[in-house]
Amino acid sequence: MYRVVVGDWFPVQPKHISTGPLPFFGAFGNIETEDSAKLIVKVCQVYHNKGPDSWQPFTQEQINAYLLHCGRTEPFRFNRLMTDFVYDGHSFRVSEEAGWIVKDKEGKLYVTDQFILRCYMASPADGPPNLITGPVYDRYA
Helix, strand or coil: CCCEECECCCCCCHHHECCCCCCCCCCCCCHHHHHHHHHHHHHHHHCCCCHHHCECCECHHHHHHHHHHCCCCCCCCCCCCEEEEEECCCCEEECCCCCCEEECCCCCEEEEHHHHHHHHHHCECCCCCCCCCCHHHHHHC
């Protein structure tokens, strides 16, 4: 099951992921989804009161504002990144078949641990991509 990440408890934070000119090659299986993931990480780095040191919920409006700020007028597409919480009879959780971004009932969006790991493995800020394994991935895989 994917875990929603909020705060600074997870070892990889937004600042640990490079959002430079290179795409997140191989992170999500196609370039459109990888471009969407990169934009979400950038929004998480830019639009949070706590800065790039903490994963916080964000909104579709923040994504659109960032796109507009960058001069892009096309609507944002999640490209298979998003799913809703699933109620399993006891609690809300992310389904086994879920995407990597979840949306709550109020419309807030959250990243999951697997989203973060895929982005980090494809584009770490502290060095070249480690596409096979690494201490952070091994600990949470």
